[in-house]
Amino acid sequence: MKTTNLLLGLAVGLAPTVASADDLNLVCSADIVICELIVERFEKTHDIDVNMVRLSSGEAYAKLRAEARNPQTDLWWAGSGDPHLQAANDKLTQPYESPRLSELHDWAVKQAENADYRTVGVYSGALGWGYNTEILAKKGIEAPQCWADLTDPALKGEIQIADPNSSGTAYTALATLVQLMGEDAAFEYLAQLGANVSQYTKSGSAPVKAAARGETGIGIVFMHDAVAQADQGFPIKVIAPCEGTGYEVGSMSIVDGAYNLDAAKTFYDWALSTEAQNLMPEANSFQLPSNRAAVASPKAPSLDDIKLIDYDFAHYGQTDVRQHLLDRWSKEIGAAF
Template sequence: MRFGTVTAAALAAGVSFVAYSAHAAGDLNMICSADSQVCDLMKGLFEKQSDIKVNMVRLSAGETYAKIRAEARNPKTDIWWAGTGDPHLQAAAENLTQEYKSPLFDQLQDWAQKQAESSGYKTVGVYAGALGWGYNTDLLKSKGLKEPKCWADLLDTSYKGEIQIANPNSSGTSYNTLATLVQIMGEDKAFDYLGKLNANISQYTKSGSAPVKAAARGEATIGVVFMHDAVAQTVEGFPIKAVAPCEGTGYEIGSMSIVKGAKNLDNAKKWYDWALSADAQSHMKDAKSFQLPSNKSAAIPKEAPKFEDIKLIDYDFKKFGDPDVRKSLLSHWDKEIGAKAN
């Protein structure tokens, strides 16, 4: 479906044309927390469908949250697109982002609407994806290692130096992992688990998707990531298999937020509405992005890991999106894990 078709459909549904206007002028300062290939695709599509120039920076979700917080008195960013929802919720709780309810709100999946409602409409879900890992099947075979099917399996001593995971201070993916393990095991047991896992970690990366990219290159055997990031490497032709942990796992609601005090507010709202459209979300698969889109009418990539095939926990987004909870968990991680990291 082309942009003009979406516009006509939006008009027919009573959606204001201003949400999709191709006549707005000026700039938009955006931080993108998705994979760089997806960021570039979305930026290019939007610029072609409007005369708005997008000044984009790619940062992980944790880094973006820190940047927006540091610049609260003089915002340099208008809109923050993508990245795990926990830091978006933290920014909302600290009043770093502003309320906006898109005219496309009713077109969204329930989980995307709940993300918005829980934040007072200061953020909204744009995609979702389950947490797991990807492993290099060739390396696993050549090293005589067994397939890791469960969180418990990752503690096997045979995986010493074989696993990569991101640092939860910079990575939304890894903070989601930390929060997931705490919800599955309880905080004390989760940190005991992470302490043992540390013996098998070769590197704590800055970016959440970096571990499975390293596995694809043969620099690691296992990368703990969102499953769609593992699938993306498989589609690229690398010997990567995605795994959903047998005990259960968490998931992300990739989100979008307008920064409070945005200097290009009208253009930020135009991006916001466009990015929630079925047409825009259907194009994400063109950049090998295999999340589940939030618009009910968007095309779901056939390769996307389906929630119905995965044992998901009842992830408490509100609790683990709270700034105090985040601060406490990261402080605990820095003391117990970061200080002893390889």
């Protein structure tokens, strides 16, 4: 696996440094541990050299858009599904119907159908938060169980959430609140929540990692990211909000104009296999895999136990809808921070 040469090439706007048919230029939007593990295992069983860079899903989408006339990426793996759908809507990715589609859960296939097969679901996970039990107990703050609880003035400075412009996690949160409350009410809520936010992070999982380190009380994240911190022994309690919540379909897409198309399809098919998806618990990743035969960790939050909204992936993955919400967030929430 190579990272340095690819990053240097991207930094100066050059074409990928390696251009043989046995290479793959991959953007990974999952946690760096699973990114590195999945590439390592793929390379062990395939004669393909992977050049991998890790970017949050919002950054990955921006990269694909900036490179549309001269693609330097072959495949985008992981990250929340909305930016993948937007990339599909913008024709930045290309259709591919993997022979493994029949092995997948309905929600993963639905993601592909919503995008005319320009993307596919690889895992899912619900939105919630993790809180540091020691910090809240020390300050005498009651643990928040609902979205409404997060606006309690007692939590001022104790919440972190990512910026939806860079983070797919945060965009899922934004779209979730709009669907739960209506757009205007959601932005009123976000303004109240903002009074308690100490930082809008770049990465979606960063808030709960900060909570685990004792730097903040609460991190709004996908629940599996909070489980990962608790599993490492940090004093993190995982919450699914009482009013209901959204969820992600982490996705995978082949870039339109991919130079190493055959290698991209090979990785794509492998990433949908049980062999690949069973690696997630090994990397301390607790998402639910899209292959029906893959085995999720028993610690993974079950969607059946969580009050989920009927998240409209097709609508909130549309370019104009997503851009409207991001622009409004930047103007009303980000600018006021």
